[in-house]
Amino acid sequence: MKKLLLVAAILYGSVLSFGDAKADYESARKLVQNNKISDAVKVLEKISTSGEKEYETKANFDLGLYYFQNKDNVKAKKYLSAVWNNGTAATPEALEAAKWLHAIATQSKNTAEAQKYIEWADKSTQGKDIDIVSSIVIFYYENKMDAKAQERYNSAIKSTDKNFVAELNYNLGQYYIEKNNIPKAKKYLQDSYKASPNAVVPAGFLLSQIALSEKDNATAEKYLLEMSKATQDKNSEILGMLGSYYIGVNNLPKAEDYLKKSITADSKNSDSLLMLLTMYESKKDTANINSIYNKLKTIVPKGLNKELGITYAGIGNAELSEKYFQKSINEDKDNESKMFLGQLYFLTGKQTEGINLVKEAVNAKVKGADEVLKQMQSAGNKSTSTKK
Structure with a gap:
């Protein structure tokens, strides 16, 4: 769920109609630009009862997020509930409001309400919104509704959209990493990895890190090499990861090779340059030390020596x-x-x-x-x- 600020919501809200509510909303935007947030809130509260439906909705949504971020869940719920309007219509605004109402209910440990909002959102989007589907499966697992979670998951992975399936498994993998349940995290991440070519890099990265933490170097190397292949050996960050991996297993010739490839792909990859500098310093290779140092100097033209000292x-x-x-x-x-x-x-x-x-x-x-x-x-x- 994207965290929206009152400032952003007002500054970037679309303007589609005319009338006093529109003028007041524009006034609120200007107040925000001038950092007069409390005055903007007063204007929005006035708009929220103006009878101008479009701008009432905008104002209620902005106020709901404002109070949520200021940890006043009672007022946040009041304004967001007005936008949701008992789920009478699955408008984009109502769907967003339902997500935030779900978050408020979860924070307040009101499981029944949290379930109501997320299930409504899932039904209203016909189970096609990956963020909502991921949230509802995780919500069920979090609240020990394992049968419901498995049922919803099984239904979701029948999708013919392989990227959808991959992302769902990836999100569940991340959830179980946060729960420190590595066996389950690996299961979902491996399913993500296999589901779509687009998942090879994000899921592969997490799987490689798990393998390294388990001291399974061969598996970590496999994932890193496959990630690099998936990006045609042109992704500087992944090539740098391979360089770092080979330093870790003391294969310095391979490490140097991949780090050189990394900076060829992106001459400003400071992490790879720093690893190369450290390697050359350990070998007292003056020519290469000077070469890498000069490359770093183009990235940090002032204060490089101090930054290196700190690093x-x-x-x-x-x-x-x-x-x-x-x-x-x-x-x-x-x-x-x-x-x-x-x-x-x-x-x-x-x-x-x-x-x-x-x-x-x-x-x-x-x-x-x-x-x-x-x-x-x-x-x-x-x-x-x-x-x-």
Whole structure:
């Protein structure tokens, strides 16, 4: 279900008729543009009782979403119920309102009402809306109505639309991942994977990640290679995943090959460039280090050295983090990097060097450096006291 904001609903609502309600609705749009939300709400509340059906519906829907997002479910339900109008007509607005009413009822743990709205929406769309079908099957499972869930699922997968079947299984696979029920997640994701060529990449990605978590490298590789084949070996992100996979299994020649293919497909794939840079740094391959560094420089023309220092610190590579923070300090004259490098030194046992660097950052008026210095000095004092 797409999360719509009051701002978006008003700004992009269509205008099809004329009259006072239309003028008021335009006024509400302008108030939103000027960030006068409370005034816009007052105007919308006036429109909601104007008798102009089209604009009443618009106003009620906007107000319903506004109050839902502000966690006032009582008012949200009031306005959205006016749009739903007891399900008398399956208009697009009523269907959207039913989805949000289902969400409100679910939040409020009112299972009967939640069921009423989602079943009405499913019936009104003749079971052809994949989001609604996925929601109703998941709703049944979530509320231990397993027989109903299985019945609705069995009916849905009879569809001749293979993409519909694939997406339903994919959504259920995601649901069971969130529930940490990996066997069921795998079952639905595999069914999705087999149902349509369009599911090979999304379902394959999740299946490859599950395989990696289970240390089933052969299966993970199989899915990644099939994903790449499905995209004609031209998808930079997937090629980068293969590069990362081969790094993980210590097949560095293959990793390098796929990472090169990844940046050929997209010269600005920073993840693949960073992996290649790290590989070349480990081999002290100066020529390739400089080549990849220059490619990264086109993506991050300012502050690259500091960004690399932060990135390598984050993945625990203190040696490369120090190298690039030093480049940032010496070549870019970046005083903030003194604070970062000082922290790195402090955490790796070089407390004196670390404190001295952060003092330099404080003298250079680097934001936050004074607080970092206090914390380091306090931690240093505690450490000295403990040793005594």
